[in-house]
Amino acid sequence: MSIRPATSLSMAQPTMEGAGVHLHRAFGFHEPRRFDPFLLFDDFRNDDPAAYANGFPWHPHRGIETITYVLSGEVSHSDSLGNTGTLGAGDVQWMTAGSGIMHQEMPKGNAQGQMHGFQLWANLPASLKMTEPRYQDVSSGDIPTVVDDDGTSVRVIIGDFWGKTGPVDGIAAEPLYLDVSVPAGLRKRLKVDTYRNTFAYVFAGAGRFTDASAPRGVLLEKEVAGQELNIRDLSGNQTLVQFGSGDEIEVQAGPDGIRFLLVAGAPIEEPVAWHGPIVMNTPAELQQAFDDLRNNRFVKSAH
Structure with a gap:
């Protein structure tokens, strides 16, 4: 892994x-x-x-x-x-x-x-x-909700996760779309298909996502131990996190827990011609x- x-x-x-x-x-x-x-x-x-x-x-x-x-x-x-x-x-x-x-x-x-x-x-x-x-x-x-023994809760909207299948199907992008809540102070790993582009969108609470090259992770809190973080690390509510390659993400929830959408999809890799609400090739x-x-x-x- x-x-x-x-x-x-x-x-x-x-x-x-x-x-x-x-x-x-x-x-x-x-x-x-x-x-x-x-x-x-x-x-x-x-x-x-x-x-x-x-x-x-x-x-x-x-x-x-x-x-x-x-x-x-x-x-x-x-x-x-x-x-x-x-x-x-x-x-x-x-x-x-x-x-x-x-x-x-x-x-x-x-x-x-x-x-x-x-x-x-x-x-x-x-x-x-x-x-x-x-x-x-x-x-x-x-929409099925699965709760792990440690209290982590996941609504499975699309895709397969922890033995549950989301009710929306037949989507061309074959996405995974999860609503994830991790309790305060908990560190949690979530499996994601290696070949899918993946992002998380934090909309409640705070925490950090572990970076294999920087174990402290990308912090999602404005202050840690009373010290202001570099602007690159500032985050929290309404924050988008994009991930590189790998087959798991690891999140460390902050003192109030963290809730985020986890979305992954298979890239199409085709030309895009886009104007307003219309997207063609x-x-x-x-x-x-x-x-x-x-x-x-x-x-x-x-x-």
């Missing part, structure tokens, strides 16, 4: 999308090969309904898949194929845009006005860019997509 080193650490950056939704973007629109097969990752959380209530009105997608994971509040969705639904706390939706879909997503806070969730974009290989669109809506109760395909959009040919199939 070899521990994956934490090769980079960065903070999610504030931005706005849709009709003025305030969110934090961990990565996206730059260096698409770096996280291949993943293209973009957003953390949308806010306690102020004015910062998200206008949502994401009707917009197109082609050539990608999106996964939406809601922690609190709700997200109502509808699309050009007649699908409608609402995601609540703990629910997941994977949308395969494929050949083209128009949809909208409208967030709503919980009783306290809080809204929190994540959206991840995964690329489709050339052979599936124009596949038929589809949805997988998964309720929270259908060549500029000509991208131009064709926007021509289709302008000429009402974008939605290729219907139920």
Whole structure:
């Protein structure tokens, strides 16, 4: 077994999308090969309904898949194929845009006005860019949670982990998508396929990920023993950690524990032509997509 080193650490950056939704973007629109097969990752959380209530009105997608994971509040969705639904706390939706879909997503806070969730974009290989669109809506109760003897808890959203299989399947990127909680002070190793690009996104608590070349690890706390860390090591909430090669990650939870998403996927290694919500392989395909959009040919199939 070899521990994956934490090769980079960065903070999610504030931005706005849709009709003025305030969110934090961990990565996206730059260096698409770096996280291949993943293209973009957003953390949308806010306690102020004015910062998200206008949502994401009707917009197109082609050539990608999106996964939406809601922690609190709700997200109502509808699309050009007649699908409608609402995601609540703990629910997941994977949308395969494929050949083209128009949809909208409208967030709503919980009783306290809080809204929190994540959206991840995964690329489709050339052979599936124009596949038929589809949805997988998964309720929270259908997502297995496995708890280890030491108290580590893992929600298995996609993939196989610790004897459980996530309910979302048939995804081109063959991803692993886990919601991991490690108790305070605990050191834990988690197995990840050697050949998959892997990242973690910390959204609660603190800790560090062990680096085989630097046993102290990449620290995810602003202060250790009262000493300020170098800016390269600063982290905590809303922190993205990218890993190098190996078949395990090792995390040391801080005094309040740590909770993070662990995501891995098989790289596609194909050219990327990307503009806004449409991702194809060549500029000509991208131009064709926007021509289709302008000429009402974008939605290729219907139920």
